[in-house]
Each structure stands twice: as C-alpha cells, then as structure tokens.
Amino acid sequence: MIFCVEDDRAARDLMVYAFQAAGYDAKGFSDGKAFFCALKEELPDLVMLDIMLPGEDGISILKRLRSSAVTMGIPVIMATAKGTEYDKVIGLDLGADDYLAKPFGMMEMVSRARAVLRRTKPGKGSNILKVGGLELDTGEHTVFADGERLDLTLKEYELLRLFMSSPGQVFTRDQLLQNVWGMDYIGETRTVDVHIGTLRFKLNAYGNCIQTVRGVGYRMEK
DSSP: EEEEOOOOHHHHHHHHHHHHHHOOOEEEEESSHHHHHHHHHHHEEEEEEEOOOHHHHHHHHHHHHHTTTTTTTEEEEESSSSSHHHHHHHHHHHHOOOEEESSOOHHHOOOOOOOOHHHOOOOOOTEEEEHHHHHHTTTTTTEEETTTEOOOOOHHHHHHHHHSSSSTTOHHHHHHHIIIIIITTTTTTHHHHHHHHHHHHHTGGGGGEEEEEETTHHHHHO
C-alpha cells in the first residue's frame, strides 16, 4: 500500500492512478490530518509526501513519522514545487528516503518508488520476530502462536511488535502511548492497561510473557 499526501486534487488523483496502474494499492490524502487518521487503521509500505501542504507541512509530518517507533521505518519520498537545495537537504537529513522536485513525470515517480521499496523492504525471513512460540511478521502484519494465527487489532499488534522488538526492555505507559498512539494522543494511561489486558487474553498462554513492572510499566520476557 502506498499513501500519497498531496493537497492538489488533480495531482493526487493522477498519482494514485499511476501507482494502481503499476500494480500497487494506493490511497490519496489532502492533508496531514487525514493522513494520520488513516495511519491509525493501516500502515503503508511507502509514503509520497508533499512538502507544501495546508495546515501541517510535509517537514513536520516527516518529523512525526520518524519520532514514533511504529512509523519510523516507513519509507518516505518527499515532493516539493520549490526544488531548492535547502528543502532537499532538510528532508533528507530528517530521514526521507528520496526526493522528487515538481513537476515530475508519473513514470519517474513509480520508478523511484520501486527503487526505494527494493532498497528498504526487508529480505525474506529477516522480518520475523520470535519470542518462544510467538512469531510476528512485520512485512505481512501477521502473528502466530504455536502455528495458530491470532486476530489482533492494529493497536494490539503494534504493542506486541514493540515488545517483541525489544524483549526485556521496560516501557513506561507514557512511552507506550507515544510510540503506539502517537505524540498527539490526548488520553489517560489507562488506555494502555486496557489494551494490554485484551492482548494478553488473545495470546492465551503467551500472555504471561508480557509482565507488569510495578510502578513503571510493562516488558516482555526474553
């Protein structure tokens, strides 16, 4: 799935069409607000991100993506009408994977996206996280317990991925809120406890692997 964040409707529709014609699933968003709402439901394989956007600009959006453990690994190609060296350097320094100066052709865009995906997509088998009989595939977004597939919500999956990525590390509730719900989430840390409870239940016997560190937060047994 490729997300295209572009405020110009005609350009956005053309980008989505070009990716779909090339065999990719693609969705378009007019601003950062719609984009981040979509991220709560689905994580894309690549983001095409315009720098000049209404409201929150592309640079700020890129900073937020790279500051979260959930989204920091998503490849991002920046696009801008300015085409200045300054914009290019700032975007790349902040972690953009490539850069396109407008106007650009759709064939070039698809070609650059393919190159970034080839460079950033993990090789087969390298995207499997294992803890005991638990297996989490970050590429396919699947979780198995002793060979049986588990049906997790997006937040439950993201919590488990964070724990399995760093077994033994203790995460405070605030850290879990920031990494899984995002920096702009406004709510109580009780939200974390509720989701941990449902996750433990769905993991069955492996639910005991997620331990409560009293007065601090949670961790997954090594």
